[in-house]
Amino acid sequence: MRSVSKVTPASGELVQKDSNRAVLAVNSANGGSQDGLLKPRFRAPNSLIFRFYLFLEGRLWTTFISALTVFALFGDDLRVAVFAMSWDTFFDSVSLLALLAFTTELVVFTIAKPKYFRSFYFYLDILATVTMISDIGFIWNTILEAAFASGTTGNSQEAIDAIQASRVGTKSSRIVRIVRLVRLVRVVKLYKVSNRDNAEDISTENPSLVGKKLSEKTMQRVIAVVLSMLIFVQLFDVGMWTSEAPHGTYGLNHLHFRFQRFKANMEAYGDNFTQYLEDTTFGFKSEIEFYTRGIEGGRLLYFRLHGATDEENAELIQIAKETVWYRWPEEHDVPYMARTSANSDYEPIVEIKSSETQVREELRESEFETSYAVECYEKMMDTLDESNTTCSSYAYFDIRAEVKLAAGLNIIQTIFVMIVLTFGSLMISADAEQLVIRPIERMVRSVQELAENPMGTKNAALPMETTDDDDETVLLQNTIAKIGQLLQIGFGEAGSEIIAKNMSNNAGxxxxxxxxxxxxxxxxxxxxxxxxxxxxxxxxxxxxxxxxxxxxxxxxxxxxxxxxxxxxxxxxxxxxxxxxxxxxxxxxxxxxxxxxxxxxxxxxxxxxxxxxxxxxxxxxxxxxxxxxxxxxxxxxxxxxxxxxxxxxxxxxxxxxxxxxxxxxxxxxxxxxxxxxxxxxxxxxxxxxxxxxxxxxxxxxxxxxxxxxxxxxxxxxxxxxxxxxxxxxxxxxxxxxxxxxxxxFEGPEMDFIQSSLPENFLSNFSDAVAAYCSGDWAAAKRMLDNVLVEKPGDGPTLSLLSVMEEFDYESPSNWKGYRELTEK
Missing domain, CATH: 3.30.70.1230 (Nucleotide cyclase, GGDEF domain)
Known part of the structure; x- marks a missing residue:
């Protein structure tokens, strides 16, 4: 998860300025250093790479990378399902831009972002970045052709081209199935980007470190399980390790064999190819018509038979064009019909192309499939000529319907995986949140409040009521609350600094x-x-x-x-x-x-x-x-x-x-x-x-x-x-x-002193003044009057007993005060 870590006050904190620029503010007032949780991996905070790192953590780049990530998830499938081939250059350009952006981010974060290198998301980001290559058509096709170009020595160039194209198509289809699944790791990149703002606003909720770690670990496990299941379940599918024959393969083999026999008998007609095609015994026109009508509703795009000259193959193609499948009008129940000649009143299901170049110009490599036949037969015989391996015929078939269906299903699959990752993470982490994270965060909050204000939380973290169904976390939470209260009660106000210092200190x-x-x-x-x-x-x-x-x-x-x-x-x-x-x-x-x-x-x-x-x-x-x-x-x-x-x-x-x-x-x-x-x-x-x-x-x-x-x-x-x-x-x-x-002038004070005589306080004050001045005779008279007003008054009796020891005459060394003889 892309996050902005909280930094201790002694070292610094990452703050957001101008809504799109992150700035690392280092607090050096207490001699702090960049040793906090967000310490960069380099030592030059003013360097270009550091400034670039802050830019990548900013809101502008986050918005840009979010858009590219959404495009990386759905762009290639949308291109195939919705857009024409003329849009491919645009999609390849955007995919190339996404590859460069992802690579730049990966390199900068590896250098600068703390705890990113060799982390869980580091490897997923590598995988997500590498799979972007498969979305760039001109790069991906070159890679596939280079990977499967070997192993065809000894054949004619025509055979080599046909076999190579077939190998690329067959083997790459398996690779593409795996790559499409691996591309789902880009969902994780979108998840990281979408959570970046929440991570930067960490001060709002201020979750505990263990809570953040557990949430992140839970999300990582869900991602790993879901993606592994999707990828490895496909590996156990038989279809991943075996390949079905492409469209019309059996018919092409038959046509390949029949045409070689046809060419061997053409000498009897004086090499008149057109006349020979109409021959009922050895004629080949019926073979072409039968093959064209049998290609699953008219999927044939183009074919090239071994031994046919360009003019002869063009004539064969024209026969096929006149035998294509046409759609019935909507009032008919059957979806299509075969015609032996072109009819402009009906729409052809597929248009047979005049040349291979036309196929490649109008269709993407992924939208047509290649079938081939390479066996050579002895002249006028049905047996193989194993000494000759230069014979090859091939045909192209339209698979746009399947490709668009697969693209649509891929979009649905991506959305489904996003839903599974989101709700799976929420459901899996819900119990951990309730049973572990929240109790731990409450305990951490109690300890932090105790450290910040030891005497201010005496009633803030009261023990919770427990039942027999409560688990150990409730017991531990109550125990911490009780310990905190015992600390407060035991140390009191004088011990608040001791509690605060030791609770906030990581040492002993x-x-x-x-x-x-x-x-x-x-x-x-x-x-x-x-x-x-x-x-x-x-x-x-x-x-x-x-x-x-x-x-x-x-x-x-x-x-x-x-x-x-x-x-x-x-x-x-x-x-x-x-x-x-x-x-x-x-x-x-x-x-x-x-x-x-x-x-x-x-x-x-x-x-x-x-x-x-x-x-x-x-x-x-x-x-x-x-x-x-x-x-x-x-x-x-x-x-x-x-x-x-x-x-x-x-x-x-x-x-x-x-x-x-x-x-x-x-x-x-x-x-x-x-x-x-x-x-x-x-x-x-x-x-x-x-x-x-x-x-x-x-x-x-x-x-x-x-x-x-x-x-x-x-x-x-x-x-x-x-x-x-x-x-x-x-x-x-x-x-x-x-x-x-x-x-003190209110009714409560008036009440507790309501029985005092009206002039009691002033009379007693005058007596004490006479006592302090040394006029003890006057003091005695006034104190006697006070006793009349308030019999048994303790302070009055105490002064009278002191003066009585000196017979109510102040000593010659009287200074206006006396020494207390007891502590």
Whole structure:
């Protein structure tokens, strides 16, 4: 199949310009070379042969070669069946042009086209090109005459000419039968040309390499089987190895013998040939009349008898002309009648020619058949004279009807073979397409999508539902889909680059690669009382952790985050800044992280309640014994921080984890640990708070200013209060197909903070400001008022306990912040 192969991006691609010119564009940006699937067989892309090759692959040449191929398939048969002999020169010229075009294409493709030389289509193209010679009359006839000219030495020139013509006619008829069948390989050339445009537009469907190979191999097998069957079945026909006597052979032998006897007795008439012809005893006229009437409805065109002079043979021909077959008028049932004299009222079935030259001028070589007789007889005897081999007579017979019928049948046969090749290929490849190619292409597509966007196809290649009738390809396809999902789940967002690099790399697995510096929001969650719970639940603790993890992960992924690490009772969550794949900017990503954690707390509260997936743990005997009746509730501590980190693989070739290394990740963990001191489920760093939108910042409050262990840089700590818990919160909303960002001034935020006193946030903010400035007495008064408004407020109690240690007077070295004593 003539095709334009797809080239890897590193090496180049064949593109179509101006609809008729193929150009090889080499991508050298990455140091690529012409080592792709379409690398020419020569090293000079600007050479004349290369430009000529591109021209041959273009649309103009494709159209031209398509027309010549159709002509090569049907032209010779149409010439014989429809057109007069005067058209032969035109058909020979076009056939010669086709031979030159096919030869040129064959030579150029052999030099330039990759994987063409010695391929399946290379040999078929050679065969199709060589058989074009049989369609060029003046070349083909010369070849046949030269091939069968030997083996007739010792005879007169007349005998040699007759025998040679007969041999050429008899033996060449067998060759032509084979050549006509072999010519059917041109159907393959038409198939290649017709599929060239589809192959050039390969980027539309982008089939897999195995799919293309299997389709091509299937077509090759169908072509080989059909053509082999047509050719070799003919070889097993007896008619290929035996020859029937030509028209009128028996009658010509009789005439040949009788005329020699006739000439031997002509001396009695004084060599008066005309008088002797009328003799009833030895006369020859009746022999001619009988022979002419017996030639199957009048197919005789011309004859020449041994021993007759030109004048005598002309007289014999005239007798035959007066005894030809004539057609009856249409009202008669019989097709023809014999006349003993010419009658202009009726149409002769065939016109006997006056000379051999007239036969050859008016009929093609293939339209008449030659019969001959070469035996010499002893004078006045019926026995052969074996010492003399110079006697020869011959006759020409009209076979135009058979030739036209054969040409018409050849056209039908060619069309039939084209139909068989087309539908045979489709039918044979249909099952392979459905059972092998399509499943493989789906698997390849899944792998390619996984390599291009490791985290973008998590739901695109779900396993198919299987039945007992499914074959191994369905099982393999499902297995690849599951492996892909396990890779995505196992490596997570941090491992996307590792997956992409190794899936697109043809070399071995290389999990250890350089990390990538990136900016992200890091969230850390920890399950409270986990040690006690593990002792109570034992082996059931895995399901317990996974149920909590499902709540955390679902909320995170709902708001553009990604789960990274699951460390026993803790979860590391990540929101990448400037997420170009999902078109979320940095400010909105911080809002998303805050919404996700608020949603996590609300969903956890709901699942702890009646009917929730976590409610049953309250009734677990060991839980009730350890925590008391109805005193158990699953709670989380959470911290959010923003900063840089190195994303990559951590470990060795034995085991790796895709994660993040940075002090900012540790900061998120310390914030989560500090939630216990501040008696609040959520802590936000000052950097994270500053990155929030103005609407989101209004919903948060500053609760302290501290330095954490391992850092001397003071930072503010913030939280966001949830006072009222709705059934649902933070469900993604859409405007058509566009995802809407969460509205921090909307009804959902109003609801969860609806029970806060009207001036609670401003009053608490004033108290924290007094605390940081060192006016702890004023801070205590204001915090006491806050407790009246919101009894049991954790951050308020935490600040009061800190000031209580110093009797509500700030230390002399107070700098407006304190050091956290725990990680």
């Amino acid at each position: 697995i290389e999990p250890m690669c350089d990390g990538v510096k990136m900016e992200a929001v890091f969230g850390f969650c920890d399950i409270r009382n986990f040690t006690d719970t593990t002792e109570c639940l034992q082996e059931k603790v895995m399901v317990y952790v996974n149920r909590v993890g499902a709540i955390v992960h679902e909320a995170t992924h709902s708001w553009y985050g990604a789960a990274n690490k699951n460390i026993g009772d803790a979860f590391l969550l990540v929101w990448k800044m400037n997420d170009t794949k999902r078109h979320v900017d940095a400010g909105n990503m911080c809002d998303n992280a805050l919404v996700a954690f608020l949603k996590t707390m609300i969903d956890l509260k709901r699942e702890n309640g009646p009917g929730g997936c976590l409610n049953a743990y309250k009734d677990h005997p060991a839980i009730r014994k350890r925590f008391g009746e109805n005193n158990f509730e699953i709670r989380l501590g959470m911290g959010l921080h923003i900063g840089w980190a190195i994303e990559g693989a951590i470990g060795s070739h034995y085991k790796i984890d895709a994660s993040y290394l940075s002090p900012n990740v540790n900061m998120a963990s310390r914030l989560e640990a500090a939630t216990k001191q501040f008696r609040t489920p959520l802590l936000l760093s000052e950097d994270f708070f500053d990155a929030l939108s103005s609407k989101a910042r209004k919903r948060c409050r500053k609760i302290d200013r501290v330095t954490v262990k391992g850092s001397i840089q003071p930072m503010g700590l913030f939280t966001c209060d949830i006072v009222d818990f709705p059934d649902t919160f933070g469900e993604p909303q859409y405007d058509g197909k566009r995802r809407l960002m969460f509205d």
